[in-house]
Amino acid sequence: MAMKNETRTRRQMIGGSTVLLGGLTLVSANAQSAKSATTIHQEVDLRASPSQIYELLLDSKQFSAFTKDSAEIHREAGGAFKLFGGRVEGRNIELAPNQRIVQAWRPASWAPGVYSIARFELKAQGAGTRLVLDHTGFAEGLRETLDEGWHEHYWEPMQKYLRQ
Numbered sequence: 229m230a231m232k233n234e235t236r237t238r239r240q241m242i243g244g245s246t247v248l249l250g251g252l253t254l255v256s257a258n259a260q261s262a263k264s265a266t267t268i269h270q271e272v273d274l275r276a277s278p279s280q281i282y283e284l285l286l287d288s289k290q291f292s293a294f295t296k297d298s299a300e301i302h303r304e305a306g307g308a309f310k311l312f313g314g315r316v317e318g319r320n321i322e323l324a325p326n327q328r329i330v331q332a333w334r335p336a337s338w339a340p341g342v343y344s345i346a347r348f349e350l351k352a353q354g355a356g357t358r359l360v361l362d363h364t365g366f367a368e369g370l371r372e373t374l375d376e377g378w379h380e381h382y383w384e385p386m387q388k389y390l391r392q
Contacts, residue, residue, distance in 0.1 A: 266371050268363040272383045276390050278350035278357045279326040284386060285348060286320075286329065294389035295381065312381065318343060326350060333363070359383075 274281055284290045291299040291311065301309040303320065310317045315336055322330040333346040344365040351358045366374060 266364075266366065266368045268361065268371065268375050268378065270361045270363075270375075270378055270383075272359050272361075272387075273353060273356055274359055274387065274390060275356045277326075277355075278352050280390075281350050281357050281359060281386075282326045282329065284389075286323070294385050296385070318346075321345070 276284075284294060286301055286303040288299045288301045291301060295312060297312045298314075299309070299311045301307070301311075303323070305320055305323050307320050308317070309320065309331070316333065317336055318331050318333040320329065320331055322328065327350055329346075329348040329350075331346045331348075332343040334343045344363060347362045347364075349360040349362075351360065361378060363374060363378070
């Protein structure tokens with residue numbers, strides 16, 4: 229009986245704890261109240277392979293080419309990135325080549341230490357890719373702006389770039 233309680237306590241502690249990654253503190257979604265956080269789910273079909281999309285999102289030169297703005301991306305897990313001339317920054321948390329990118333993501337205008345999680349799933353679909361974005365852990369009042377921003381700054385320029 230004591231062991232069950234000890235296990236439950238450990239699980240609760242792990243589930244509600246913070247994750248430390250290269251000096252970056254991420255508060256788990258469980259630690260945020262439902263009133264202060266929300267989620268964006270978007271799916272976009274792109275005319276390129278999952279490997280091409282993976283490269284577009286993680287290669288500094290290609291990211292700069294499709295966004296027409298500067299990007300500095302260290303493409304390893306734990307690697308930092310600065311996008312759109314430094315207006316967006318964060319760290320790569322998980323990288324599964326040609327399948328998934330998970331990032332601690334934030335506009336530079338947010339308070340220091342405040343990050344959200346952007347998860348990109350890349351699924352082959354015929355000759356193209358269905359990119360599934362789940363963006364979580366940001367203040368509710370930012371949902372509309374961020375939702376529009378993904379389309380305006382990522383998907384539309386990416387689709388235009390891939391048509392060239």
